[in-house]
Amino acid sequence: MSDEDLKKRKEEWLSKVRKEGKLNRNPTEDHSTGLKTLQNNIRRKILSLLLESPMSLEDLQNEMELNKMEAKFHIGMLENALYVEKEEKNGIIVYFPSPRAEAYMENVKSGGHK
Template identity: 35%
Template sequence: MKKEDMQTRKQKWFKKIEEEGKLLDPKEDHSRGLRALQNPMRREVLKFIGENTIPFGKIKSHFNLDESSLRFHLTMLEQALYIEQINNDWRLTPRGIGYLKNVEPRN
C-alpha cells in the first residue's frame, strides 16, 4: 500500500473509531492490546491476514480451528482495534499493520 493511501486510511479509521466511541482511556487501551497480543495464535492470525482482506472460512481452515474458538480470537483482536470486519471478511486496521511492521520480525 502506498504511503499516501495508508495515511488517508489511517485518518479515516481514526475518525471512525472516535465517532463510534471505541477510543478508550490509554491505560485500558494498552491493557486490552496486551491481552490480545499475549496469545501466540492471535499474533499468527495477524500475520496470516497481513495486508489482505481474508474471509472467515479461509482463516478457519488455515488454522484448523472450530468456529467458536476462531470467533473468540477475532473478537479479542477486533476489540483491541487490530482487525476489523467487513461483511464476512477480516482485515488489519492501521494499528494492526503498524504492529506487523514495527514489532513482528519479518521472515
C-alpha cells in the same frame, strides 16, 4: 502505498473508530487490552495471515485448524482491541487488519526501529 496515503488512511480510520465510540477507553486500558490480545500466538498468526489477504471466519478456521468457537473468540479479541475490521463482501463477512495492526506488524518486523 505512499507514506502520505498511509497517513491519510490512518487518519480516516481513527476518525471512523472515534465516531463508532470504539476509542472511548482510557489510554492505559487500551494499551492493556492490546497487550493481552497480542500475547497470544494464535492471534498474532491470524494478524499475519490477514496482512497477506482478507479472510472469512471459515477460511481462518481452516487455515489455523480451529473450531468455530475458537476462531470467533480470537477474532473477537482482535476486533475489540481494534486490530481487525470486518466488512461484508458478496454475503460473506471478511476480516482484514486495521491500520493499528499494520503499524504493529511493521514495528515487529523492523524490531522497533524505523
